[in-house]
Amino acid sequence: MSDSEDDCNEKRLNVAVLGEQNVGKTNLIKRFCHDDFSRIYVPTIGADFYIKRVTLSRTKDVIVRIADVSGLEMNGHMVSTYLFKTNIILLVYDITNMESFNSLNVWLKKINEIMNRYTEEENPTIAVMGNKCDLEHKRAMRLHVINQFAQENNLTNFSVSAKTGEKVNSSFIELIAAFFSIVLSDLEKDKEKSIIKAELISRTPQPIKQDSKRVSGKRKQSKLKNVVTKRKLNNQSCTIQ
Ligand SMILES: Nc1nc2c(ncn2[C@@H]2O[C@H](COP(=O)(O)OP(=O)(O)OP(=O)(O)O)[C@@H](O)[C@H]2O)c(=O)[nH]1
Numbered sequence: 699m700s701d702s703e704d705d706c707n708e709k710r711l712n713v714a715v716l717g718e719q720n721v722g723k724t725n726l727i728k729r730f731c732h733d734d735f736s737r738i739y740v741p742t743i744g745a746d747f748y749i750k751r752v753t754l755s756r757t758k759d760v761i762v763r764i765a766d767v768s769g770l771e772m773n774g775h776m777v778s779t780y781l782f783k784t785n786i787i788l789l790v791y792d793i794t795n796m797e798s799f800n801s802l803n804v805w806l807k808k809i810n811e812i813m814n815r816y817t818e819e820e821n822p823t824i825a826v827m828g829n830k831c832d833l834e835h836k837r838a839m840r841l842h843v844i845n846q847f848a849q850e851n852n853l854t855n856f857s858v859s860a861k862t863g864e865k866v867n868s869s870f871i872e873l874i875a876a877f878f879s880i881v882l883s884d885l886e887k888d889k890e891k892s893i894i895k896a897e898l899i900s901r902t903p904q905p906i907k908q909d910s911k912r913v914s915g916k917r918k919q920s921k922l923k924n925v926v927t928k929r930k931l932n933n934q935s936c937t938i939q
């Protein structure tokens with residue numbers, strides 16, 4: 699097939715997201731695919747699959763299939779199946795949880811064992827994502843330790859927040875573009891930068907109404923949500939298979 703014919707066809711890409719339980723893998727994918735986030739933790743069982751169409755550099759459409767693998771699969775036997783024909787692996791840890799970072803070594807070992815069965819060309823790009831960077835004040839890992847780990851293992855390193863959306867789209871897009879050797883313009887990179895949602899909680903004590911006890915025993919707290927308008931990405935869709 700000539701280059702021009704290939705350019706006309708949609709490209710396909712398989713991504714697998716791995717990491718300990720509760721680090722936010724599902725929410726990162728939901729943020730990327732649906733611009734969505736859930737505070738309620740619902741553990742993934744086995745793996746879920748998502749599809750998203752991404753348009754790079756105006757003309758290049760990529761169909762991205764994302765495998766959201768449960769953290770429990772660390773001790774399971776299905777990882778090699780989920781990693782079959784995977785082009786990009788995202789290793790996710792929670793920046794507030796040192797254990798989740800330490801476990802990346804175990805994941806890497808497991809990945810290397812699986813990849814030994816494949817040829818070098820079939821080996822995926824691996825990147826590290828430190829999630830929950832909205833909780834910077836609770837950071838458990840020093841940045842230089844993370845950078846050293848990424849450097850030693852030749853991995854690209856991102857700091858993201860599924861909650862605010864910070865750097866989620868831009869990290870996914872950067873990895874996908876790099877895989878196809880597509881150079882994004884500064885304008886395109888800026889487009890992927892999400893606007894961070896601000897959430898203000900009023901701590902001002904509320905006057906206690908006389909009849910409030912009768913209505914409800916619970917303390918009332920006013921909550922003001924100031925949601926900054928978010929930019930929805932055009933030409934992108936996602937469905938759960
Ligand atoms: N503050 C904060 N909380 C987050 C963030 N991402 C995820 N969470 C919360 O972390 C919890 C776990 O998120 P999930 O996405 O379900 O975690 P997971 O890695 O998919 O977990 P498993 O499916 O069990 O492997 C949920 O309560 C989320 O609301 C984030 O960026 N910031």
Ligand SMILES: [Mg+2]
Nearest residue numbers: 723724741742
């Ligand atoms: Mg999950």
